[in-house]
Amino acid sequence: MPPLVKICGLTTPQAVDDAIRLGATHIGLVHYEPSQRHVDLKTAAELRKRAGSRVKVALLLVNASQQLTGDALGTVRPDIVQFHGSETPEWLAVVKRLVPAEIWKAVGIKDAGTLERMQKYRGIADRILFDAPAAALPGGTGTRFDWSLLKNHRHSMDWGIAGGLTPDNVAQAIAETGAPLVDVSSGVESAPGVKDVDKVAAFLKAVAAC
Numbered sequence: 001m002p003p004l005v006k007i008c009g010l011t012t013p014q015a016v017d018d019a020i021r022l023g024a025t026h027i028g029l030v031h032y033e034p035s036q037r038h039v040d041l042k043t044a045a046e047l048r049k050r051a052g053s054r055v056k057v058a059l060l061l062v063n064a065s066q067q068l069t070g071d072a073l074g075t076v077r078p079d080i081v082q083f084h085g086s087e088t089p090e091w092l093a094v095v096k097r098l099v100p101a102e103i104w105k106a107v108g109i110k111d112a113g114t115l116e117r118m119q120k121y122r123g124i125a126d127r128i129l130f131d132a133p134a135a136a137l138p139g140g141t142g143t144r145f146d147w148s149l150l151k152n153h154r155h156s157m158d159w160g161i162a163g164g165l166t167p168d169n170v171a172q173a174i175a176e177t178g179a180p181l182v183d184v185s186s187g188v189e190s191a192p193g194v195k196d197v198d199k200v201a202a203f204l205k206a207v208a209a210c
């Protein structure tokens, strides 16, 4: 079975409809003001409603305060909360107790030591998303990590990969890592925050062929 596909950073109803029509299994909405893909909570809630049950909807937060996390989850009611900052396992456990959503944790993978350090999320996060290490922004920069770090790794949690994936390299990334889920944002855009329907189609086609 081909991997699950999350198209992240959607900002318009058209982009939501396109991603679903073309076969995405998950979509992502970014609520993080420094991001060029940031959507306010009203817009995020509208996009979430538009998706309905056609696809799983992730809300991406980065080191959000307790207040903002509560407001965001209460307003948007996503299927998944994707924590993309330096959130602690303790904080994720609190959120997990309070909301009926899957908890995903993005982890910037630098070296084999990351695979040890991320064990602290075991039993708390429902999925680990391996991404390139954070730089000026914690994600969404189109930067790849060294996929060979995951080669032959025995995963103890559900997982996926993100970071610098494109229609041209996603098949190789899947072949090298065996990822059960791939997540893309900038690699299917014509400009930051603007999804390109042809690139989204090409990405989904490349994954479907795996």
Ligand SMILES: O=C(O)c1ccccc1N[C@@H]1O[C@H](COP(=O)(O)O)[C@@H](O)[C@H]1O
Residues within 6 Å of the ligand: 008, 009, 028, 030, 032, 035, 036, 037, 038, 060, 062, 084, 131, 137, 138, 139, 140, 141, 142, 143, 162, 163, 164, 165, 183, 184, 185, 186, 187
């Ligand atoms: O998309 C963003 O702007 C963003 C901002 C802050 C944290 C994460 C962000 N995006 C996520 O980062 C990964 C990799 O993205 P890319 O494909 O390399 O552009 C992915 O999960 C995005 O959703």
